[in-house]
Amino acid sequence: MSDFRSNRLDMSRRFALKAFGGSAIAGLSLGPFSHAIAAPVFRTYPFQLGVASGEPEPDGFVIWTRLAPEPFEIGYGMPSAAVEVEWQVGADERMQEVVAWGTALARPELGHSVHVEVGGLQPARPYWYRFVAGRERSAIGRSKTAPALGQPTEQMRFAIAGCQNYEQGYYTAHRHLAREEPDFVFCYGDYIYEGRGNRFRNRRDGPVETVRQHFGDEIYSLDDYRRRYAQYKMDVDLQAAHAAAPWFMTWDDHEIDNNWAANLDQDDTPPVAFDLRRQMAMQAYYENMPLRPSALPVGPAMQLYRQARFGDLLDLNLLDTRQYRTNQPCGDRWVENCEEIESRDAEMLGRRQESWLAEKLRGTSSRWQVLAQQVMMMDLDRTPGEGHNQNTDSWAGYRTPRERILQQIRDAGLKSAIILTGDEHQNYAGQVHLDGKRPLAEPIANEFVSTSISSGGDGEDQRERTKGIQEENPASLKWHNSQRGYVLCDVSPTQWVTEFKTLNRVTERGGTIGTRKRMMVEQSVPSSLNET
Structure with a gap:
């Protein structure tokens, strides 16, 4: 030797x-x-x-x-x-x-x-x-691995998942997702929830016992966040889904704190103090996700918006709708009338990310252009009847930047834009118009909202309230469902098929999976959204 x-x-x-x-x-x-x-x-x-x-x-x-x-x-x-x-x-x-x-x-x-x-x-x-x-x-x-850039690609199949509150259900959906062996998984966020452990969960019909309980109090320190990630990642069904396919990770709010926006939280914490919490949460997020070293956070900042390209078939534009947004208007409430939602100074992506996205949209040569993000872009009236009630934590509370993004898609001449969303704990399929109040004949894009893995408990097929919302918004919302599960997207050069997979229960182990609905869009025909 x-x-x-x-x-x-x-x-x-x-x-x-x-x-x-x-x-x-x-x-x-x-x-x-x-x-x-x-x-x-x-x-x-x-x-x-x-x-x-x-x-x-x-x-x-x-x-x-x-x-x-x-x-x-x-x-x-x-x-x-x-x-x-x-x-x-x-x-x-x-x-x-x-x-x-x-x-x-x-x-x-x-x-x-x-x-x-x-x-x-x-x-x-x-x-x-x-x-x-x-x-x-x-x-x-x-x-x-992905297809080579520009390589003719005849088919891809990928999954969408997120919103997996540990206390509200088992991760049966992840076990079924693992068996699909998709080309990749897009996780839209809410991978963990930050709240303290609770034995009970309050509902309209009274308290119910949580399925399983978070370890510890609400999380603030780096050790707190590490333990919370550990509790989630020790779930064997979630481990199976991670081991079955590569994931693209993005976050929504609960990875840090409910409904956070830039350096502001919902409790009016001084921004300098909330920045410390963000810094620790971001470090723990990086430590526990399959991200590139280039995503390593610097202080309370982390680079998460990016693009992935798959042959000549699709561009996946992964967006960050939390880190650069202005504060939610109207006190972060669902409101009927509020002038703040029309503010010309509102930002959802921030100007740098928005410019980056515009450049990617202008330079695309792929058949499909995907905006993979977190909060609903369809402009829905959330209360049937007179008035126009809106969720101000979604794009509906940020009308000016929403209009800019949709105009960028239209001005680039793109007819095959698909928006992928989470957050709502429901399945939605619909169309996005430049002016949701007065929809044009042809939509700008189609939007598919994936339900939660477990957040919200078992759910139901269709909520009566959401039925009324669909009737109130016939030009935008085409279908909805309120069960748990995940979404599969089958993409070819000529068609996009979204398959909504739902479970009969998540509050007990052994839930069965089934296809609740398939929706199809023809390439370059955004108005063609229909059941298949």
Whole structure:
């Protein structure tokens, strides 16, 4: 053995002894790597939070894990030192043909999370991956690369999911989603909920016991947020969905605080104090998501809007409707008449993100242009009868920037714009008009709103109140449903088919899945939205 190799092994042993203590070292881990490393022994399985992949591109994707042998303890069972983690990517699900491998450092500064940007892979095909720490191996995850830019692409299938309040239901929908093995998953947000643990949940017909309870009080500190993510990510159904396909992550409000807007919260906390909470929440979000290192937050700011392109078929424009918006008008209430919603100074995306989006829309050559975002853009009158009642936390409270975005789509001559949304805890299919009060004959875009994974409990097929809203807005809202589930989108060069998958129950385990509705849009014919 060369002096260099011998010295390197001695250094590895000394590092591991310092990091874990003398009793932690059992020997050397050998594998398809260029050198051997000291192998720590964990008293508890370190991959409690599972594995995930995200951000697929034609030549690779991000793979993620986070070492947390004791997720709820202070320090989550890890030392205050960096730990080396091996990673492998295979061409087959049994990992018999390893095509990429390496090591990464899980650092305590980032909760011992690992974000590996894998490159050099082939486009438009599945791969499998896993991690090794000491003697421990993670579960094997499945990912998939995107088609090459401009490559003729005949079909893609992806899923939409979000709003997964831990206390209000089981994640049965995630288990079913995992079996779909979609090309990717778009998570529109509300991955966690920030409130304290509650045994009861109040409803109109009286209190009901929560399905399962949040650990601890409302979350504020970095450790609080880490524990809350740990509680969610330890759910095996959610782990299965992450391990089945790459995810594109965005956030809505509950990853930080209900209905937050820029540096303002709903409790009139001084912005300088709320910025501290945002900073800790953003760090925990990054630590627990399969995001690129370029998304690492800087203070209370995080770069989340971005574009992914899939062959010549679709552009996925992922938007951030929280970080740059002005405060909600009209006291953040559902209101009938309020001049503030017409403010020319209102911002939803912020001018920089809005300009970025306009540039992407003008420069597109794909058949479909997707705005993947959080809050409803359809301008719905939420109260049947006289007046026009609006949800001011949605785009309805930001009429000026909404008008600018829709004009950008129209001025770019785009006839195949699709808006994907969450937040409402209901399924909606509808059309977006430049002036919702006086709809034009042809809509600007079609919007599909995905229901929640669990938020809201079991739900029902159709709420009576929402039936009245649909009758009040016949030009915009074409269909609705109030059960839990997820959405599948099947996209071809000529058609977009949205399939709404719903569960009969989530407050008990074992809910059954079914297709409640399929809606189809023809490419370049935005008025063609119909049931299929």
